[in-house]
Amino acid sequence: MRIVYVNGDYVPEDQARVSVFDRGFLFADGVYEVTSVLGGKLIDFAGHAARLKRSLGELAMAEPVGEEELLAIHRELVARNGIEDGLVYLQVTRGAADRDFLYPEAGTTPTLVLFTQSKPGLADPARAAKGLSVISIPDRRWGRRDIKTVQLLYPSMGKMMAKAAGADDAWMVEDGAVTEGTSNNAYIVKGDTIVTRQLGEEILHGITRAAVLRLAAEAQMKVEERPFTIEEAQGADEAFVTSASAFVMPVVEIDGAPIGGGRPGRVAARLREIYLDESRAKAV
Incomplete structure (x- = not known):
């Protein structure tokens, strides 16, 4: 079974949980990135990390982790799921808060979720x-x-x-x-x-x-x-x-x-x- 990352934990996908009050679910108040994997390694990771930082900044959203930790999470997921060719999806939301159009008070913990998709032959599709x-x-x-x-x-x-x-x-x-x-x-x-x-x-x-x-x-x-x-x-x-x-x-x-x-x-x-x-x- 696929292992996913949710807010600091690596868990089987059927045990992954995010709050029903998460603003990503209620308002699409979140951003994402997808990084390709070829030969078990990440493609253009630095570029995706930089764009993620920009997206978060444009929405006045807190960064959940630094770039070094983010890279470590990507690599861990690739290893745990045995991804040779595929994709790593990352999603960050503003976090869980009572439903209100206004952003929640500063200090709300962002939600960070990552998961993989195995795509054998990703670079050589017909x-x-x-x-x-x-x-x-x-x-x-x-x-x-x-x-x-x-x-x-x-x-x-x-x-x-x-x-x-x-x-x-x-x-x-x-x-x-x-x-x-x-x-x-x-x-x-x-x-x-x-x-x-x-x-x-x-x-x-x-x-x-x-x-x-x-x-x-x-x-x-x-x-x-x-x-x-x-x-x-x-x-x-x-x-x-x-x-x-x-x-x-x-x-x-x-x-x-x-x-x-x-x-x-x-x-x-x-x-x-x-x-x-x-x-x-x-x-x-």
Whole structure:
């Protein structure tokens, strides 16, 4: 049985308990991170820890533990659950308090929960060779998407819309331009230029995004950070997404229109290769 971490204790998942008054349950008053595991080691852990700290700060939420202890917890869970390839999810809420829209008094103990998912072959899924199909949907999320909160209902609805349409995922559109995927950052390639939306409150500041754009620059690839439309994406040479769990994943169809002849392109393939090579070399 899987072992999970709850507020300082490692317990079997069927014994894990969080208060019914936890503000994560009552108000979605919480944030999360997910870190990939390859070969039993953590990918981009420092980046995820830094973003967690930022998210907590934006919500005036206390840090439950320091980064060193957080790393130790991740490693312990990976070891206890025998994770070779997979994911470690972390969630922090403001803690348990009597139901009130106002934040509870200072000193309320945050809730810290972590759990693993085993994903054998995480870095080599067949869909990386096949590519994803996506549909476009209106972006109806709240405005602070740069904070990685547990408010994931609309992205979940988006994935169900995609499933109903026979697609793999959805790209969200606001004011005529693509913001991001339901759980990933979105990109197109036109000629020798990679285009992706600039950072702001409209999108999540992806840890994989940052690494991939840095690697693209080091590989002498041209990057343009700006909004793009679905129509522009449909006329692109390539499209792809990045995330902690998908790494770099080609997109070969948008709203039924094939991209790049309906096959993954060389830019996405190259970025996936160099990202995984570096991530494995620097994994902790």
